[in-house]
Amino acid sequence: MFHYRSDDEKLVSYLGGFSLEIEDRVTEDLSLEELDEIQVTIASTHDDFRSLQPPGKKAQNWAAALAYPSQDRILMKSPRLLLGGQPHYEKILLHEVAHVALDQAARGGSREAGSNQNVTRQARSETAGIPRWLHEGYAIHVAREWSPDREVLLTRAVVGGMTIPLGRLVSDFPEDKIRAQLAYAQSADLVNYLIRSYGSDAFRDFVIALGKGYRFGHASRTILGEDFLALEERWHRHLRTRYTWIPLLTSTGSLWFLASLVFLAAYVRKKLTARAKVQEWSEEEIDL
Numbered sequence: 001m002f003h004y005r006s007d008d009e010k011l012v013s014y015l016g017g018f019s020l021e022i023e024d025r026v027t028e029d030l031s032l033e034e035l036d037e038i039q040v041t042i043a044s045t046h047d048d049f050r051s052l053q054p055p056g057k058k059a060q061n062w063a064a065a066l067a068y069p070s071q072d073r074i075l076m077k078s079p080r081l082l083l084g085g086q087p088h089y090e091k092i093l094l095h096e097v098a099h100v101a102l103d104q105a106a107r108g109g110s111r112e113a114g115s116n117q118n119v120t121r122q123a124r125s126e127t128a129g130i131p132r133w134l135h136e137g138y139a140i141h142v143a144r145e146w147s148p149d150r151e152v153l154l155t156r157a158v159v160g161g162m163t164i165p166l167g168r169l170v171s172d173f174p175e176d177k178i179r180a181q182l183a184y185a186q187s188a189d190l191v192n193y194l195i196r197s198y199g200s201d202a203f204r205d206f207v208i209a210l211g212k213g214y215r216f217g218h219a220s221r222t223i224l225g226e227d228f229l230a231l232e233e234r235w236h237r238h239l240r241t242r243y244t245w246i247p248l249l250t251s252t253g254s255l256w257f258l259a260s261l262v263f264l265a266a267y268v269r270k271k272l273t274a275r276a277k278v279q280e281w282s283e284e285e286i287d288l
Helices: 005-030 046-051 089-109 132-143 148-159 176-199 200-211 214-222 228-242 247-250 254-288
Strands: 040-041 063-069 073-077
Touching: 005 040, 005 089, 005 132, 005 200, 005 228, 040 046, 046 073, 063 089, 089 132, 089 200, 132 176, 148 176, 148 228, 176 200, 176 228, 200 214, 214 228
Parallel strands: 040 073
Antiparallel strands: 063 073
């Protein structure tokens, strides 16, 4: 359900064409029969975007959209407010819908959890909830938003020993834009690692278990068959193996830098050769 001003009517018509495709992707991925109705508001001004956010902490100015999963609600900036107009704007919608769908699955909107039907209503004494890193990592995974820039950013952090401890990404992300982007990159890699290592069905059941009240460690042992601390250590070993100097050396910025060095070296060599030639001519004239 879209809420918008007349200036964004064409945009909403465009997004509406993707709505069924988006719903099909997330419902199949999370084994949901269908999504509950989601309210999507398009903010046509920066002031609207801020005023439509709930009271309390406001999003950073660079944020393009926000999801409020427990309310089945999404708030998006009009592409007219974004740098470059965001040519793949539908991916922003897909990213935010993934947040809401994940929460709906955790709330019990999914079908029975396949091979792990032992996830029952027990262990509800403390609702663990879904950590922020899992939410963001899953949304990036579904929207296929991994990029070379994220690859280089994560590589620099791993090589430099500057990754963010996972415990700091449970409830919130850094306010600094660069550190926030690193948090997104780490989250996306970890979720991809979980899905590759245990399969999409186990990942879905893990989310459902969290929604049913399992504590995080208990859900990990019950669904994934491994203590999460051990799993996290294996993921860190994967990071150190996967993200080496190679992406840095092959990044666009590095290639331009290396090309500049080659050009500079050729220029200096040419100047030195010319200077040597002039010196040689001078010595020949003196001999004469």
